[in-house]
Amino acid sequence: MKSAWTIIGEGASSIFSSASNPLPPAELDLEATLGCGQAFRWKQDACADEGRVRWTGIISGRVVSLWQDDATLYCTMHGESFDAALLDRYLDLGLDLAAVRREISIDPHIVAAMASYPGLRVLQQDPWECLISFILSQLSNVGRISKSVEALSERFGTEIIPGYFAFPTPDALARGSVEAFRAMGLGYRAEYVYRAARKCAEGGTEWLNGLAQMEYRAARDHIVLPLNDKRVTEKLHGVGPKVADCVLLFSLGHYEAFPVDVHVRRAMERWYGQEQTFGKSYDSVADFGRSHFGRYAGYAQQYLFHRQRTGE
DNA sequence: ACCCAGGATTTCA
DNA sequence: TGAAATCATGGG
Numbered sequence: 447m448k449s450a451w452t453i454i455g456e457g458a459s460s461i462f463s464s465a466s467n468p469l470p471p472a473e474l475d476l477e478a479t480l481g482c483g484q485a486f487r488w489k490q491d492a493c494a495d496e497g498r499v500r501w502t503g504i505i506s507g508r509v510v511s512l513w514q515d516d517a518t519l520y521c522t523m524h525g526e527s528f529d530a531a532l533l534d535r536y537l538d539l540g541l542d543l544a545a546v547r548r549e550i551s552i553d554p555h556i557v558a559a560m561a562s563y564p565g566l567r568v569l570q571q572d573p574w575e576c577l578i579s580f581i582l583s584q585l586s587n588v589g590r591i592s593k594s595v596e597a598l599s600e601r602f603g604t605e606i607i608p609g610y611f612a613f614p615t616p617d618a619l620a621r622g623s624v625e626a627f628r629a630m631g632l633g634y635r636a637e638y639v640y641r642a643a644r645k646c647a648e649g650g651t652e653w654l655n656g657l658a659q660m661e662y663r664a665a666r667d668h669i670v671l672p673l674n675d676k677r678v679t680e681k682l683h684g685v686g687p688k689v690a691d692c693v694l695l696f697s698l699g700h701y702e703a704f705p706v707d708v709h710v711r712r713a714m715e716r717w718y719g720q721e722q723t724f725g726k727s728y729d730s731v732a733d734f735g736r737s738h739f740g741r742y743a744g745y746a747q748q749y750l751f752h753r754q755r756t757g758e
Numbered sequence: 759a760c761c762c763a764g765g766a767t768t769t770c771a
Numbered sequence: 772t773g774a775a776a777t778c779a780t781g782g783g
Contacts, residue, residue, distance in 0.1 A: 483764065584765040590781055591764080633779035638766085686766045707764035726773085728765095751764075 473543050474519060475565025476501055476512055482752045484696050485569055486579055486592040487599070487613070505536050506572050507604070507612040524607055538570045546701075550739045550746045555717040559746075559753040568748055569696055573654045574646060575613040576697035577682075580689045581638045597630050598639075616646035638684025645682065658698040665700060666690050687728045695744040704735035704743045713754040 480488040480501050488503040491511070500513040509524035510533070521533055534540065547564060551557050560566075575595075582594045595613070602614035602622055620643040627636035646654065657665040669690040671681045685693075688707060694700035706714075706728055714731050715724060718738070724730050739746040 580764075583763090585763055585778085586765095586780085587763045587782075593781085628779085631780065633781090634766095634777095635779080684766065688765060692764070705764070708762090709764065755764090 472564040474514065474537065474567060475563050476514060478563035478566035478752065479537075479569065480512075482566060482748065483588040483755070484692075484748065485571055486588070486595045504599075504606070504610060504612060505532055507606060508532060509606050509610045524610075535570055537567060541567075543567060546742045546745050550742050552739070556739070556746050556749060559749040559757075562757065563749075563752065566749060566752060568701070568745055570699060571697045572613070573657075573693060573697040574616060574651050576693050577654065577685070577689075578613075578619070578639055578642065580692040580696075581642060581684045582632065582635050583692070584635065584684070584689065586635075594630070594632055598627075601626075601630070616643050616651065619643035620647035635684060638682075641683050642685075645680075655698075657694065658700075662694065662700045662702040665694055665698065666703070669693070687732070691732065691744075695747075701742045701744045702736055704732045704739075704747045706731045706735070706747075707751075709754045710747055710751050713750045716754075717750075 477499065480503070481490075485503070488501050491500040491502055498513050498515065500511055502509065502511045504510065508529065511522045513520050521528075523529060523533070543565070547560055551560070578598070579591065579595055583591050586594075598619070599611040599613050602618045603611040604614075604618075605611050619639065622640065622643070624636045624640045627639055630636075632639060657668060660668065666687065669682060669685055670687055688705050691703040691705035695703035695705060704710075711724070711731055714735070718734070722734050722738075724734065735747060736743045
């Protein structure tokens with residue numbers, strides 16, 4: 447997984463550029479990628495350089511700003527060094543997006559979905575932050591999820607520079623409490639967050655990161671155990687198949703994962719309901735998504751999700 | 759006041 | 772295996 451892009455400059459105002467290897471606009475659409483609801487901490491800068499929209503967020507404890515023009519992606523990263531590998535991994539720049547689009551272009555509906563924002567990329571976020579974010583996502587909405595993640599960061603995370611907080615480590619969150627989380631408006635998800643924090647504070651996050659090395663289905667079964675499984679005491683609470691799929695897709699490189707929420711179910715029934723009758727179970731939709739779109743089904747899912755939410 | 763939200767768990771047939 | 776009730780709350 448080596449990036450095709452080169453880096454120019456170093457330090458706090460480095461430029462992540464494509465000078466010797468131009469970045470096709472269709473390879474990265476910042477607005478679609480950072481604003482489509484797969485990550486929750488990116489904000490558009492009100493005053494952008496020369497009228498361009500700039501996005502600022504936190505990647506693994508580094509404050510990062512991104513903007514672009516026709517052929518170049520610019521990046522500034524707060525701190526002493528410019529970590530190109532960090533950005534490369536987060537944006538998954540080693541993945542040939544054009545090849546992915548080609549591979550999932552197997553019907554008019556998905557082609558139409560991709561046409562509006564061909565540069566929408568699936569991110570590869572920090573698994574721990576991704577896990578908590580999507581535990582918070584259940585029966586919620588993108589705006590509220592963002593507020594909750596931000597609130598947790600401000601209260602339990604380290605302040606990197608004034609006003610910018612790292613997402614809290616498992617240890618930091620485990621120093622909180624269900625009551626405190628509730629008071630912050632997390633609702634019944636407060637207990638899920640606290641238990642996940644305790645588990646990862648005590649047992650580490652290696653087991654979570656290690657899921658990237660497994661086969662997709664084995665990885666999901668490792669997170670979501672059957673109710674009568676004897677290892678149920680080790681189970682994460684508040685993590686069912688949908689949240690698991692989000693974590694596997696958005697942070698662990700499992701492009702086959704096909705998260706099915708209300709929007710995706712709606713989209714699937716709307717555009718594929720003729721050829722396929724979906725049952726009520728989660729996997730009746732998710733399995734069809736995988737068999738229909740193949741190994742990059744997760745990408746198809748994200749395009750359909752985005753179209754269903756923003757399109758007509 | 760009413761409905762919906764990037765669902766999961768528990769209960770009961 | 773599979774419905775149905777329950778969960779806590781902000782935002783439209």
